[in-house]
Amino acid sequence: MTVLAMMWEARAVEGRGAELLEWARAQQLGREPLRRETLRASGDRVLVITWWEAPGTDADLPELPEPAADLITRPVHRWRFESLG
Template identity: 50%
Template sequence: MWEARAADGRGAELHRWVHEAALPELRGAAGLLRTEVFTASGDRVLLITWWAGEPLPVPDPPGELLGRPVHRWSFTSEHVE
Protein backbone atom coordinates (compact mmCIF):
# COMPACT_ATOMS: atom_id res chain seq x y z
CA MET A 1 0.00 0.00 0.00
CA TRP A 2 1.35 3.40 -1.03
CA GLU A 3 -0.06 6.75 0.13
CA ALA A 4 0.99 10.29 -0.70
CA ARG A 5 -0.32 13.70 0.32
CA ALA A 6 -0.05 16.39 -2.30
CA ALA A 7 1.39 19.82 -1.75
CA ASP A 8 -1.31 22.47 -1.30
CA GLY A 9 -3.52 22.67 -4.38
CA ARG A 10 -1.66 19.92 -6.26
CA GLY A 11 -3.91 16.93 -5.58
CA ALA A 12 -5.10 16.65 -9.18
CA GLU A 13 -1.50 16.71 -10.41
CA LEU A 14 -0.48 13.98 -7.97
CA HIS A 15 -3.45 11.86 -9.02
CA ARG A 16 -2.53 12.34 -12.69
CA TRP A 17 1.12 11.45 -11.95
CA VAL A 18 0.02 8.14 -10.40
CA HIS A 19 -1.96 7.27 -13.56
CA GLU A 20 0.59 8.56 -16.07
CA ALA A 21 3.88 7.57 -14.41
CA ALA A 22 3.57 5.15 -11.48
CA LEU A 23 1.00 2.73 -12.92
CA PRO A 24 2.70 2.41 -16.33
CA GLU A 25 5.97 1.60 -14.56
CA LEU A 26 4.26 -1.26 -12.69
CA ARG A 27 2.14 -2.63 -15.56
CA GLY A 28 3.46 -5.81 -17.04
CA ALA A 29 5.66 -6.54 -14.03
CA ALA A 30 5.95 -10.22 -13.19
CA GLY A 31 3.53 -11.10 -10.42
CA LEU A 32 1.35 -7.97 -10.53
CA LEU A 33 -2.23 -9.16 -10.06
CA ARG A 34 -4.23 -5.99 -9.50
CA THR A 35 -4.03 -2.27 -8.75
CA GLU A 36 -6.52 0.16 -7.22
CA VAL A 37 -6.21 3.93 -6.88
CA PHE A 38 -8.18 5.89 -4.27
CA THR A 39 -8.37 9.57 -3.38
CA ALA A 40 -9.17 11.02 0.03
CA SER A 41 -9.63 14.36 1.70
CA GLY A 42 -6.51 16.41 2.19
CA ASP A 43 -5.36 15.83 -1.41
CA ARG A 44 -4.24 12.28 -0.61
CA VAL A 45 -3.80 9.52 -3.17
CA LEU A 46 -3.67 5.85 -2.19
CA LEU A 47 -2.42 3.05 -4.43
CA ILE A 48 -2.97 -0.57 -3.44
CA THR A 49 -1.27 -3.31 -5.43
CA TRP A 50 -1.71 -7.10 -5.22
CA TRP A 51 1.20 -9.33 -6.12
CA ALA A 52 2.02 -13.01 -6.52
CA GLY A 53 5.53 -12.97 -5.14
CA GLU A 54 7.79 -10.07 -4.31
CA PRO A 55 6.29 -6.65 -5.15
CA LEU A 56 8.06 -3.94 -7.08
CA PRO A 57 8.39 -0.64 -5.23
CA VAL A 58 6.14 2.19 -6.34
CA PRO A 59 8.33 5.11 -7.43
CA ASP A 60 8.29 8.43 -5.62
CA PRO A 61 6.56 11.32 -7.35
CA PRO A 62 8.45 14.55 -8.04
CA GLY A 63 9.16 16.28 -4.74
CA GLU A 64 7.30 19.45 -5.69
CA LEU A 65 4.02 17.47 -5.81
CA LEU A 66 4.37 16.24 -2.23
CA GLY A 67 3.16 17.82 0.98
CA ARG A 68 5.10 15.25 3.02
CA PRO A 69 7.12 12.08 2.34
CA VAL A 70 5.32 9.08 0.81
CA HIS A 71 4.11 6.38 3.21
CA ARG A 72 4.45 2.69 2.31
CA TRP A 73 3.12 -0.43 4.04
CA SER A 74 3.37 -4.11 3.14
CA PHE A 75 0.68 -6.54 4.18
CA THR A 76 0.20 -10.29 3.87
CA SER A 77 -3.29 -11.54 3.07
CA GLU A 78 -4.62 -13.70 5.88
CA HIS A 79 -8.28 -14.26 5.03
CA VAL A 80 -10.60 -13.57 2.08
CA GLU A 81 -14.33 -14.33 1.80
Protein backbone atom coordinates in the same frame (compact mmCIF):
# COMPACT_ATOMS: atom_id res chain seq x y z
CA MET B 1 3.05 -18.52 -2.13
CA THR B 2 1.76 -15.52 -0.26
CA VAL B 3 -0.52 -12.76 -1.51
CA LEU B 4 0.79 -9.34 -0.49
CA ALA B 5 -1.07 -6.05 -0.62
CA MET B 6 1.35 -3.17 -0.98
CA MET B 7 0.04 0.27 -0.11
CA TRP B 8 1.59 3.53 -1.33
CA GLU B 9 0.17 6.82 0.01
CA ALA B 10 1.22 10.39 -0.72
CA ARG B 11 -0.13 13.82 0.12
CA ALA B 12 0.06 16.49 -2.54
CA VAL B 13 0.91 20.11 -2.01
CA GLU B 14 -2.39 21.95 -1.45
CA GLY B 15 -4.39 22.24 -4.65
CA ARG B 16 -2.25 19.73 -6.58
CA GLY B 17 -4.15 16.56 -5.69
CA ALA B 18 -5.40 16.05 -9.25
CA GLU B 19 -1.84 16.34 -10.56
CA LEU B 20 -0.59 13.78 -8.03
CA LEU B 21 -3.45 11.44 -8.94
CA GLU B 22 -2.60 11.75 -12.64
CA TRP B 23 1.09 11.14 -11.88
CA ALA B 24 0.34 8.01 -9.81
CA ARG B 25 -1.95 6.57 -12.51
CA ALA B 26 0.73 7.07 -15.16
CA GLN B 27 3.42 5.14 -13.26
CA GLN B 28 4.30 1.79 -14.76
CA LEU B 29 5.55 -1.08 -12.64
CA GLY B 30 8.17 -3.54 -13.83
CA ARG B 31 5.44 -6.18 -14.18
CA GLU B 32 1.69 -6.46 -13.74
CA PRO B 33 0.35 -7.07 -10.23
CA LEU B 34 -2.62 -9.36 -9.61
CA ARG B 35 -4.65 -6.20 -9.01
CA ARG B 36 -4.05 -2.44 -8.77
CA GLU B 37 -6.42 0.11 -7.31
CA THR B 38 -6.00 3.89 -7.06
CA LEU B 39 -7.98 5.95 -4.52
CA ARG B 40 -8.09 9.55 -3.39
CA ALA B 41 -9.08 11.19 -0.12
CA SER B 42 -9.55 14.63 1.36
CA GLY B 43 -6.41 16.63 1.95
CA ASP B 44 -5.13 15.95 -1.60
CA ARG B 45 -4.07 12.42 -0.66
CA VAL B 46 -3.62 9.56 -3.14
CA LEU B 47 -3.47 5.87 -2.24
CA VAL B 48 -2.38 3.07 -4.57
CA ILE B 49 -2.82 -0.55 -3.52
CA THR B 50 -1.27 -3.37 -5.51
CA TRP B 51 -1.71 -7.09 -4.88
CA TRP B 52 1.09 -9.54 -5.66
CA GLU B 53 1.70 -13.25 -5.47
CA ALA B 54 5.08 -13.56 -3.76
CA PRO B 55 7.27 -16.14 -2.04
CA GLY B 56 7.16 -14.17 1.24
CA THR B 57 6.46 -10.81 2.83
CA ASP B 58 9.95 -9.49 2.14
CA ALA B 59 9.90 -10.38 -1.59
CA ASP B 60 11.52 -7.96 -4.02
CA LEU B 61 8.53 -6.44 -5.84
CA PRO B 62 8.13 -3.35 -8.03
CA GLU B 63 6.92 -0.27 -6.19
CA LEU B 64 5.80 3.18 -7.21
CA PRO B 65 8.63 5.71 -6.88
CA GLU B 66 8.63 8.96 -4.94
CA PRO B 67 7.01 11.83 -6.86
CA ALA B 68 8.96 15.05 -7.38
CA ALA B 69 9.58 16.77 -4.05
CA ASP B 70 7.70 19.91 -5.14
CA LEU B 71 4.51 17.85 -5.70
CA ILE B 72 4.24 16.31 -2.21
CA THR B 73 4.19 17.65 1.34
CA ARG B 74 6.07 14.75 2.94
CA PRO B 75 7.78 11.49 1.99
CA VAL B 76 5.55 8.72 0.65
CA HIS B 77 4.17 6.25 3.21
CA ARG B 78 4.46 2.56 2.28
CA TRP B 79 3.07 -0.55 3.94
CA ARG B 80 2.98 -4.27 3.11
CA PHE B 81 0.19 -6.52 4.29
CA GLU B 82 -0.06 -10.29 3.99
CA SER B 83 -3.45 -11.58 2.91
CA LEU B 84 -4.90 -14.06 5.38
CA GLY B 85 -7.54 -15.27 2.93
